[in-house]
Amino acid sequence: MRLLIVEDDEKIASFLKKxxxxxxxxxxxxxxxxxxxxxxxxxxxxxxxxxxxxxxxDGLELIEKLRAKKINIPVLILSxxxxxxxxIKGLQGGGDDYLVKPFVFSELLVRxxxxxxxxxGMTDASELRVDDLVMNVFKREVYRGDKKIELxxxxxxxxxxxxxxxxxxLSKTLILEKIWDYNFDPQTNVVDVLVCRLRNxxxxxxxxxxxxTVRGVGYILEKD
Amino acid sequence: MKKIKLPRTIGxxxxxxxxxxxxxxxxxxxxxxxxFLYTILKNRDFNDILTETSEISAELKSEGIEGFHRFxxxxxxxxxxxxxxxxxxxxxxxxxxxxFPESADWFDFSLTHTDIPESGKWLEFRNEKKKExxxxxxxxxxxxxxxxxxxxxxxxxxxxxxxxxMFVLGISPLIFISxxxxxxxxxxxxxxxxxxxxxxxxxxxxxxxxxxxxxWNNDELDELAGLFNQMLEKIENLINAMKESLDNTAxxxxxxxxxxxxxxxxALNEFPDEELSRDAHESAIEESERILKIxxxxxxxxxAENGIMTLNYQLTDLxxxxxxxxxxxxxxxxxxGISIQMEVEKGIMLYADSGKISQAVANIIDNAVKFTxxxxxxxxxxxxxxxxxxxxxxxxxPGIDEKDGEKIFxxxxxxxxxxxxxxxxxxxxxxxxxxxxxKGTVTxxxxxxxxxxxxxxxxA
Numbered sequence: 001m002r003l004l005i006v007e008d009d010e011k012i013a014s015f016l017k018k019x020x021x022x023x024x025x026x027x028x029x030x031x032x033x034x035x036x037x038x039x040x041x042x043x044x045x046x047x048x049x050x051x052x053x054x055x056x057x058d059g060l061e062l063i064e065k066l067r068a069k070k071i072n073i074p075v076l077i078l079s080x081x082x083x084x085x086x087x088i089k090g091l092q093g094g095g096d097d098y099l100v101k102p103f104v105f106s107e108l109l110v111r112x113x114x115x116x117x118x119x120x121g122m123t124d125a126s127e128l129r130v131d132d133l134v135m136n137v138f139k140r141e142v143y144r145g146d147k148k149i150e151l152x153x154x155x156x157x158x159x160x161x162x163x164x165x166x167x168x169x170l171s172k173t174l175i176l177e178k179i180w181d182y183n184f185d186p187q188t189n190v191v192d193v194l195v196c197r198l199r200n201x202x203x204x205x206x207x208x209x210x211x212x213t214v215r216g217v218g219y220i221l222e223k224d
Numbered sequence: 225m226k227k228i229k230l231p232r233t234i235g236x237x238x239x240x241x242x243x244x245x246x247x248x249x250x251x252x253x254x255x256x257x258x259x260f261l262y263t264i265l266k267n268r269d270f271n272d273i274l275t276e277t278s279e280i281s282a283e284l285k286s287e288g289i290e291g292f293h294r295f296x297x298x299x300x301x302x303x304x305x306x307x308x309x310x311x312x313x314x315x316x317x318x319x320x321x322x323x324f325p326e327s328a329d330w331f332d333f334s335l336t337h338t339d340i341p342e343s344g345k346w347l348e349f350r351n352e353k354k355k356e357x358x359x360x361x362x363x364x365x366x367x368x369x370x371x372x373x374x375x376x377x378x379x380x381x382x383x384x385x386x387x388x389x390m391f392v393l394g395i396s397p398l399i400f401i402s403x404x405x406x407x408x409x410x411x412x413x414x415x416x417x418x419x420x421x422x423x424x425x426x427x428x429x430x431x432x433x434x435x436x437x438x439x440w441n442n443d444e445l446d447e448l449a450g451l452f453n454q455m456l457e458k459i460e461n462l463i464n465a466m467k468e469s470l471d472n473t474a475x476x477x478x479x480x481x482x483x484x485x486x487x488x489x490x491a492l493n494e495f496p497d498e499e500l501s502r503d504a505h506e507s508a509i510e511e512s513e514r515i516l517k518i519x520x521x522x523x524x525x526x527x528a529e530n531g532i533m534t535l536n537y538q539l540t541d542l543x544x545x546x547x548x549x550x551x552x553x554x555x556x557x558x559x560x561g562i563s564i565q566m567e568v569e570k571g572i573m574l575y576a577d578s579g580k581i582s583q584a585v586a587n588i589i590d591n592a593v594k595f596t597x598x599x600x601x602x603x604x605x606x607x608x609x610x611x612x613x614x615x616x617x618x619x620x621x622p623g624i625d626e627k628d629g630e631k632i633f634x635x636x637x638x639x640x641x642x643x644x645x646x647x648x649x650x651x652x653x654x655x656x657x658x659x660x661x662x663k664g665t666v667t668x669x670x671x672x673x674x675x676x677x678x679x680x681x682x683x684a
Contacts, residue, residue: 082520084579085534102516154555180552193556216509 001116002026004048006036006062007078008055012101016049019105020112033057037065045073047116049108052079052090060093067094074115076108104217106169113165128163131224133202133210135163144202154179155198162211162221169220195219234417235410242406243399250398254391261387265380270346273361276308277373281365284312289320296323309358309374313337317370328358328376336360336372347374355381416445420452432460469526476518484511521650528657533580535661540578542606542613543570549586550604553593561598564589568606574613576662576682584658584666585615587651588678592619596675608684615680623674632668655680 003025007013017027030036033054052059063075077095087098097111128135134143140156142149157179172191176182203209212220283295296310312321317340322333330351341362349358360374419436426434435456436449491504527533550566557564592602600620607614624632633656659666664682671677
């Protein structure tokens with residue numbers, strides 16, 4: 001998998017490059033829109049992370065130019081602007097997802113993988129398996145070992161989300177967005193409550209706890 | 225001599241223009257009157273000449289030359305003698321008699337008869353120096369005589385000169401009056417404009433609260449002053465709100481930033497204890513997360529309060545606005561053993577930014593769930609009443625003290641009783657700001673059980 005990062009802040013760019021390389025991607029970094037356009041015309045990427053505020057042609061313009069040239073790689077927009085209107089503008093301009101700075105790296109990773117999965121037309125598997133945890137999405141059944149676990153709809157969706165992204169920490173924002181389709185942050189951590197309930201059902205009676213808290217980031221379903 | 229330079233203000237220009245137009249009009253009027261008068265007087269002179277001619281020729285006919293002499297000497301008034309010219313000539317243009325006023329010494333009578341004068345013809349002679357004009361009428365009468373009668377313009381000139389003198393005497397007060405009245409009107413009508421200028425100048429000097437005085441006479445300039453004041457009001461509020469939110473932001477961020485810094489310092493000190501520095505790193509991330517959250521909430525509040533929040537108005541079913549929030553908190557409530565109920569009929573349409581409204585509702589429910597003790601109840605209802613849509617959230621918690629009443633909507637205010645709960649103290653001020661941005665109100669009452677009832681009231 002080959003990724004392009006268009007970001008003018010060198011620290012952020014190198015942080016992204018390092019993290020993504022560790023996650024198994026081949027990464028190219030350019031610092032401005034023009035170079036981004038040139039490199040995209042000459043090489044094939046699986047996805048791109050594009051900052052909006054760029055010297056020369058900005059991120060939105062770059063995306064428009066790429067789309068005009070029928071370069072349809074999935075694009076994750078990085079932006080310091082967080083208003084709903086900016087988000088809409090970015091997505092209407094041809095971006096596929098939108099992430100506000102400062103961001104949690106694991107969230108960026110999950111979003112990127114989701115984008116790549118979607119664009120490569122991979123169908124979601126109907127049976128998910130992480131260690132001794134097995135989920136059948138169609139039958140809506142969950143087993144841990146031999147034990148059948150009854151889950152409420154939201155708990156089921158949350159576990160499905162974890163199991164589709166094993167080993168990745170999922171931020172509270174991601175979970176809120178995915179499970180409740182919410183894009184603002186309620187004051188109380190609703191997510192904590194739901195995760196806590198899910199833990200009670202799938203971890204409480206087992207020695208190995210598979211849902212872990214990553215402080216300040218979110219939660220992770222750990223593979224053995 | 226130093227040239228006086230008038231300021232090119234609208235007032236001066238208006239005055240000058242007004243005066244110019246006024247004076248030009250006077251001059252045109254005078255000139256027209258003058259020529260009208262001149263024509264009348266000249267016609268009268270011509271008529272007099274013709275009258276004299278016919279009288280003299282009648283005298284000549286009946287009395288002969290003697291009668292003519294007698295007529296000229298006795299019948300002509302002394303006034304007429306000063307202006308009348310008479311010449312009698314024989315058939316071959318030989319002067320038999322001539323008479324002309326003494327003052328007309330410039331007049332060369334011979335010019336009138338260089339040739340035999342044609343009968344019924346007018347001749348005109350001018351003396352530029354004396355500005356005098358003589359009109360001569362020639363007539364061939366019976367017995368082969370030629371009669372020439374003329375008149376000097378002295379009579380009509382004296383009248384016209386009188387008229388001119390009157391004008392010259394009259395024009396200077398007229399100029400003065402027109403200048404004065406023009407100045408008066410421009411001063412009077414431009415007063416609101418000058419008031420605006422004065423106001424702007426004092427604002428530039430830092431007096432943000434100065435306003436343009438109104439005349440309340442409903443004219444355009446008064447309306448302008450009113451609009452100008454409205455604008456100033458808005459700007460002042462905006463500036464104050466921005467100053468305030470900047471102050472608040474700085475203050476709100478100082479504490480978590482201090483913590484963040486302390487954590488990092490502690491990590492440095494405890495290096496290389498892996499577990500402690502890992503803990504510090506995690507704390508640092510948590511703290512920065514909190515800073516971000518404060519920043520976002522403050523920005524939301526500031527946007528909503530200052531009226532720069534872009535509201536994405538849509539017609540949405542009230543049920544679809546409230547239900548997701550209810551759904552979101554039902555898990556939290558269930559965990560605490562609180563029963564949360566919702567009673568909202570489908571089909572009530574709300575025209576608002578539904579995302580923002582549900583955020584406001586979420587913050588109130590959040591508050592209710594937080595402060596309601598275990599096994600309590602939270603009751604959400606929404607309904608239409610007359611022209612209002614009311615979303616009411618009632619809980620069986622301890623209620624909110626009267627003295628905390630309005631304060632709970634202030635930023636960072638946390639009632640004493642709430643100090644055990646986690647929170648930023650920003651939730652309810654965001655509620656108020658969002659509702660206010662929708663031009664609605666949010667109220668707090670005590671329920672029959674002593675709990676709190678929050679109501680968001682929006683226009684339907």
